[in-house]
Amino acid sequence: MSDTNNEKVRCLIIGSGPAGYTAAIYASRANLAPVLYEGIQPGGQLTTTTEVENFPGYPEGVTGPQLMEDLKKQAQRFGADIRMGIATATDLSAAPYKVTIDGEKVIETETLIISTGATAKYLGLPDEAKYAGMGVSACATCDGFFYRKKNVAVVGGGDTACEEALYLASLAKQVYLIVRKPYLRASKVMQERVFKAPNITVLFEHNTLGLFGENGVEGAHLVKRKGEPDEELVDIAIDGFFLAIGHKPNSDIFKPWIETDEVGYIKTIDGTPRTKVPGVFAAGDVADPHYRQAITAAGSGCKAAIEAERYLSEHGK
Numbered sequence: 001m002s003d004t005n006n007e008k009v010r011c012l013i014i015g016s017g018p019a020g021y022t023a024a025i026y027a028s029r030a031n032l033a034p035v036l037y038e039g040i041q042p043g044g045q046l047t048t049t050t051e052v053e054n055f056p057g058y059p060e061g062v063t064g065p066q067l068m069e070d071l072k073k074q075a076q077r078f079g080a081d082i083r084m085g086i087a088t089a090t091d092l093s094a095a096p097y098k099v100t101i102d103g104e105k106v107i108e109t110e111t112l113i114i115s116t117g118a119t120a121k122y123l124g125l126p127d128e129a130k131y132a133g134m135g136v137s138a139c140a141t142c143d144g145f146f147y148r149k150k151n152v153a154v155v156g157g158g159d160t161a162c163e164e165a166l167y168l169a170s171l172a173k174q175v176y177l178i179v180r181k182p183y184l185r186a187s188k189v190m191q192e193r194v195f196k197a198p199n200i201t202v203l204f205e206h207n208t209l210g211l212f213g214e215n216g217v218e219g220a221h222l223v224k225r226k227g228e229p230d231e232e233l234v235d236i237a238i239d240g241f242f243l244a245i246g247h248k249p250n251s252d253i254f255k256p257w258i259e260t261d262e263v264g265y266i267k268t269i270d271g272t273p274r275t276k277v278p279g280v281f282a283a284g285d286v287a288d289p290h291y292r293q294a295i296t297a298a299g300s301g302c303k304a305a306i307e308a309e310r311y312l313s314e315h316g317k
């Protein structure tokens with residue numbers, strides 16, 4: 001590869017969700033001349049949703065794409081260099097760190113902010129795409145409020161599914177927890193809380209076949225004890241269908257160098273976005289198995305940029 005294909009920067013940000021853009025705002029205002037690569041989904045996950053009602057500063061709410069456009073413009077106003085491109089490989093063995101973009105160009109950077117997000121897992125049913133934003137959600141904290149006094153279902157049997165079911169039970173009329181196995185994988189404490197909730201019905205050994213409804217989800221077709229002699233088809237009337245079967249953090253290309261947990265979330269030093277590699281920081285959902293909200297992602301993007309600035313100044317770069 002020719003040298004003309006290489007470039008040296010002080011601060012490279014990978015990802016254009018709330019974490020990446022917020023890091024770009026802070027890094028550009030701190031004179032780090034950050035370069036940000038947007039990746040396959042410019043604007044991140046929020047570009048796939050309509051109303052965002054819980055991001056501070058928008059009393060009337062804001063659409064996801066508008067919020068992300070605002071954050072991008074704010075970063076560009078201070079000179080952040082926002083580019084199209086996907087990080088395809090990394091070499092974080094020694095500073096300056098090397099990140100390959102689109103398999104061609106290599107960026108050498110003194111500091112790296114990883115803000116590549118985490119992707120929710122879906123069952124893979126065509127109806128999940130058909131009813132996206134019309135009753136299908138992978139985030140109870142984000143969308144639960146829209147289902148007050150309505151009926152909803154949560155798919156999953158782990159701690160997250162139980163947490164989501166309990167959260168929704170405080171808002172909705174009735175919550176069905178659709179569990180593939182004859183038992184819950186969640187901790188005993190979680191299980192007890194679910195079983196005690198008067199408006200949660202656990203549907204063990206049920207699989208979802210599809211969803212139905214005219215202008216949004218009105219119900220789900222389920223099968224009980226699939227493949228067994230007593231297999232049974234069951235329909236439930238619901239307004240919302242929540243997936244809680246896990247997320248996949250977009251951390252694969254960093255894994256040879258950066259520590260992750262068993263799911264793939266990047267491990268950071270408690271309370272900070274610092275990874276074990278000096279000058280490399282992780283912000284937003286890619287490092288957050290617990291909250292996964294736009295505001296928490298933005299907050300950690302801010303922290304990462306402040307850390308990058310301090311690192312550069314400490315090392316005289």
Ligand SMILES: Cc1cc2nc3c(=O)[nH]c(=O)nc-3n(C[C@H](O)[C@H](O)[C@H](O)COP(=O)(O)OP(=O)(O)OC[C@H]3O[C@@H](n4cnc5c(N)ncnc54)[C@H](O)[C@@H]3O)c2cc1C
Pocket residue numbers: 014015016017018019020037038039040041042043044045046048049051052053054055085086087088115116117118120138139142143250253283284285286292293294295297
């Ligand atoms: C449908 C939906 C509705 C939601 N509603 C709300 C809500 O109302 N309120 C709320 O607070 N939260 C909501 N969330 C959650 C919120 O979107 C996330 O918590 C937030 O977007 C996480 O921000 P992030 O910056 O970590 O990453 P993301 O938004 O996930 O962005 C990741 C970015 O990384 C880029 N990327 C990934 N890999 C690469 C690579 N190899 N190279 C370059 N770039 C890469 C992607 O292109 C993307 O730009 C919702 C999520 C979804 C899916």
